[in-house]
Amino acid sequence: MKLISAIIKPFKLEDVRESLAEAGIDGMTVTEVKGFGRQRGHTELYRGAEYQVDFLPKVKLEIAAQAEQVDRILDVLMSVAHTGRVGDGKVFVMDLEQVVRIRTGETDMEAI
Amino acid sequence: MKLISAIIKPFKLEDVRESLAEAGIDGMTVTEVKGFGRQRGHTELYRGAEYQVDFLPKVKLEIAAQAEQVDRILDVLMSVAHTGRVGDGKVFVMDLEQVVRIRTGETDMEAI
Amino acid sequence: MKLISAIIKPFKLEDVRESLAEAGIDGMTVTEVKGFGRQRGHTELYRGAEYQVDFLPKVKLEIAAQAEQVDRILDVLMSVAHTGRVGDGKVFVMDLEQVVRIRTGETDMEAI
């Protein structure tokens, strides 16, 4: 099993979630994060003085999936979360040793 | 060492934290997240029109622990965070290669 | 590739980010979290009654990096995020199997 952690632009969340659902991926956990990367923040003026907004609001999706599903998920992300502009985000894939569903006690495959 | 990442219902946090403390697990990091899964959000009416609240507030606990502690932690989670209703959440276990305590520079076992 | 996840004191974020940038690490994702550990929360009085503020605001940095960079990053964290007082935080290092940059489709090394 793998844990896919994807950083995407916030306004893509809704589309990504729907596309993932169509691809059979229903469960996920979403966190609001701030991203730093090539995409730079912007400078704002407040009362005539500048201030730097460094961080960019991003959304992190965490999806536990079976190894076979990873490619499908990556495909969805690459197509739906993609705008082609800097700051589209990254996907990280990690190994997941164990999964447990708290409600039933099911583990691993059944728990996803 | 393992990293245990548990998604639970927010109102169980306090109980889980206390039970973990009793089980000798003192350190953890908590993030507020939004969950999507089998448990559906709800529909609300605002000024006569519907709107869908898709996401469900959940809490993510991240606990770095020694491999031997994992089962104990899972036990606590399964018993204390459990309500039996859909949406109780999931636990993910990952391998942790290295841990460092910033204050002292201690690593791995000593750092947890 | 490794995923470095560092829990630090919020007010150190700016310094850490700058030092990492100097060390050539530009990308990272930041999450606001709450920490529980040896550092205890504090008790406040409100209208004459006590209440316990258990959690401590912390910041979690997630940095995907090449294995060779890990030590450099740890060095930066140990020197810049360090105050020597309890609650300085922890660094966790995990293995990262795959990285994809959504904008370009680049993977792994090129994607970081």
Add this chain to the structure above:
Amino acid sequence: MEQQIFHLQYALDTFYFLICGALVMWMAAGFAMLEAGMVRAKNTTEILTKNVALYAIACVMYLMCGYHLMYGGGWFLSEITAPDVTKTLEEFAGRENGFEGNAIYSKASDFFFQVVFVATAMSIVSGAVAERMKLWIFLAFAVVLTGVIYPMEGSWTWGGEPVFGLYSLADVGFSDFAGSGIVHMAGAAAALAGGLILGPRHGKYTKDGRIQAIPGANMPLATLGTFVLWLGWFGFNGGSVLKLGDMSNAHAVAMVFVNTNAAAAGGAIAALIVARVCFKKADLTMVLNGALAGLVAITAEPATPTPLQATCFGVIAGVLVVFSIVFLDTRKIDDPVGAISVHGTIGLLGLMLVPLTNSNASFFGQLVGAATIFVWVFGMSFIVWAILNALFGLRVTDEQEFEGVDQSECGVEAYPEFFPSTKYVE
């Protein structure tokens, strides 16, 4: 010694106007808070800026030309000067009806009372077009509405001039005590014209045509705004008696206060119950709109109804406003604060209720008056909005709308430190 009494009457009536005017000025804050509470966090600074700026523009334009167009008094109020005491005292002495005759008071206080009315009309617009219109276009429209469109219409009604020299509304039996039609429906007509050209907010209607509610960001603000308006309305209606300084008029002012309050109370309760019955929940925003609807409905005639009648008028308004809001929503007329229903639908209702208790008004006259106001204000506004649209575009870009107009128009976030959890929910 009679002269001293005239002095006092002059002073008392002037003071009465000023205090009522100050209460109406306070309504500007009420609209600002109501609207700031009903939009999303990302559009809050902009709506606040609009509200402060439109009030300021209304004051300057009405001073410059509006008051003159409506009542005379000279461009820039040049004819409002210190009273010639001797002449004024003679005027007092020569009144028909003597002491109980028409009020004589400082023209400056009259201007002050009237100027805050224009601002009210314009405030109505800002709510309806919120969250998607360019700031500067909106302010340009404000210049025209407060400087020309409203004053012209006001000259035909309260000003007593014939409509383009053709017919006189007073003659056909039109009566609008404090402005259900002249102020509120007029504001709503301008808002409707703008809203039609502007179109709904992104995300308000899904591709498959469903309505998607967009909750307001700050309910305490919306509630505060409603209370402010409720309070200010005592000045709005109470001052419209136009005289305090004798027994009958003083009692009339008191009745106006009582009825204004009763109608608002009736409207709030009615909307609360309708919301509960129809939506199963006590939707606070409907309760607030219900109270305001009661206020708008009684505004056309707050003096003649009994308190019981006033309460009932409020109830009718409170019921109607809920259905009007829901109906406009199904017509895809997106109005974040419900301004068109509260001020337009109920403004018309208010006009039509007048003949029930005031025999000087006729249903026919009310219809003619309502039509005159609506056609003029809606028509002129439509033209102005359309021209502005053709020249500059009324609407911000989609990206700006998504990110919030606070950033693109004002560069200042309303709540920069609070993490908006639904920032990504369009």
Add this chain to the structure above:
Amino acid sequence: MEQQIFHLQYALDTFYFLICGALVMWMAAGFAMLEAGMVRAKNTTEILTKNVALYAIACVMYLMCGYHLMYGGGWFLSEITAPDVTKTLEEFAGRENGFEGNAIYSKASDFFFQVVFVATAMSIVSGAVAERMKLWIFLAFAVVLTGVIYPMEGSWTWGGEPVFGLYSLADVGFSDFAGSGIVHMAGAAAALAGGLILGPRHGKYTKDGRIQAIPGANMPLATLGTFVLWLGWFGFNGGSVLKLGDMSNAHAVAMVFVNTNAAAAGGAIAALIVARVCFKKADLTMVLNGALAGLVAITAEPATPTPLQATCFGVIAGVLVVFSIVFLDTRKIDDPVGAISVHGTIGLLGLMLVPLTNSNASFFGQLVGAATIFVWVFGMSFIVWAILNALFGLRVTDEQEFEGVDQSECGVEAYPEFFPSTKYVE
């Protein structure tokens, strides 16, 4: 010509009542903001809804029957009609004490002033039972309190009727100028009865009996509410002089303004110092309660004390209120906004301070009056709450309480876009 003077006096006194009434109406907004700031975010929409609705209900019920029960005037104010000018002028001419005699003014303005008082009494209740009571049950209680319980009690005090025909409070030397007891302690008594049946909020007391503070969500709102109340109180006390239109009364009104302000200032400072000494921190909520306590304390007699005395009374109130709040908390009477202490404890204090500066009042009379009010209001309220509890249950379910009553009762979140970081902290 004397008649013209009477006209003016009538007009001036009517206006004075209306303005004071408008200020008291504004207190409804003050209570709404104060309470909205002192509850948790998840219960904010509901407390706002309660405040708007209770004000509306109070207005309708008092209009329907309350005013009639308390002062006469007919059901639905049917007897309040336009003044017969000739007869009223004769009344003026025939006054004992002549020009400086009792005020004659529009009955409608009197109603307006009185109606906002009953809303105040009911507002006190909403704060004390916040965050756990069903909305509709609360509103049902509001109907009874504002329609019957308060008006009955009011008829024995300000109305001058004997208590159930048994004894007259005026005769025993009871004096409550603007309602420390009649309005404030009465409201607190109703709140206490409700609170006792209702029980504390979940999480307020831990299993092992410790008090667990539950901070309010929005301090600026609470502060705004306090300032609004402070301002409104000038109308509350100032209008209670009941006449403005001659020299002595005008001065009395001015003294009331000065003393009201001085007592509030004294209360705020005293509470600030006590909080600093006892809790080591300048607890803002205590400062706010201290100011309100000063206001409640001076309300029973704002005219006779010197400004220095008024300040001292405020100081006493500000000290006492802090201890009262802490004490009630240890008694497990959970009162999120401190309403029972501010209005109840200090309302009683206010009554007992009257004889110090006003020789028409006696300690015995004050005790009898306080007991009468308390027994009646507490007793009747207890019965009504108990019946409502037996029939429908006063309290929302535990789950609803956990999720917040905004969701279960109103379906509208107060701050939908702000991520509440302690949502899970019960």
Add this chain to the structure above:
Amino acid sequence: MEQQIFHLQYALDTFYFLICGALVMWMAAGFAMLEAGMVRAKNTTEILTKNVALYAIACVMYLMCGYHLMYGGGWFLSEITAPDVTKTLEEFAGRENGFEGNAIYSKASDFFFQVVFVATAMSIVSGAVAERMKLWIFLAFAVVLTGVIYPMEGSWTWGGEPVFGLYSLADVGFSDFAGSGIVHMAGAAAALAGGLILGPRHGKYTKDGRIQAIPGANMPLATLGTFVLWLGWFGFNGGSVLKLGDMSNAHAVAMVFVNTNAAAAGGAIAALIVARVCFKKADLTMVLNGALAGLVAITAEPATPTPLQATCFGVIAGVLVVFSIVFLDTRKIDDPVGAISVHGTIGLLGLMLVPLTNSNASFFGQLVGAATIFVWVFGMSFIVWAILNALFGLRVTDEQEFEGVDQSECGVEAYPEFFPSTKYVE
């Protein structure tokens, strides 16, 4: 019968003072909201506490000694007693100019009107030193400013006393109608002295000397505060006519309302345009400061300008205030709310504009007056701040400043449930 007229005039003028005073009191809420909106979330409770407490302290100190120092009246107002009706009537009858002569009214209402002015002066200070000064030190300063520094200065100006027995400001042609200099510039001078010793907030200026803006946390609050101030200002300036009760004075009051409003409107529009031109965005905070600048500028003479002139004065103030704010920022004088510019720079501007429309004032006189006020208030304040600094330190520790003074000073968070997303952005 003339006596009855005197009674009424007394009552009307007293009432007029009280209502104007109540409006000025409301400004305390305006400052509180404005400042609470312009600071960061973590310092909000503390600034609210300061605002409530400083108002209370101002009231008590001015009652205790301030009013006596400025106008007489006895320590603790001991000489303000109920009017001797017969003697007062004689006073009325004996007035120069007869009925149109100077006003006679309750001394208590005068105190009430004056006491809210001193609070205004002190409110100005709290904004400028926000987010870093110790609460108790600030309050200690408030005691001195409101008890001594302001009353002394007030005695030389409105009180008519010669400056230390040396020269009389009235003689040199100094005129400050409602206090552009006496209240606003004085407050700003005290603030400047404090700010200079205190230094800027951490993070306001980077190590390399760049200015780093620190956005305020809550724009709706700041806007509400501005509207409250705008409303209150009608009382501030309107009451300063000092008499309502004859034709000329009533008209003067009305003109003051009109001009006050016009200047604010002009200031808001001007600042909006300047911000748009210079910063490319419609910076709401500048618009708010612009409106306030217009108000401050007209305060020195709101009666003599025409409405057009008043608008222009407002425009000048609105332009100047933006540049003043930016300039002070480059001088590293950190003023979170812009108080020193709005009240200081523009207060001076207001004084210098007086001779343009009021021939009783001379530029020389205005300069002498401005210098006198500034030297006294700045000098004395500097000494007091310096002593307090030496004894206790003005400033909280760096750690407290980083965590927010809400925690260290008040122990109560302003918005405990809202997750501040930039908590770590110093």
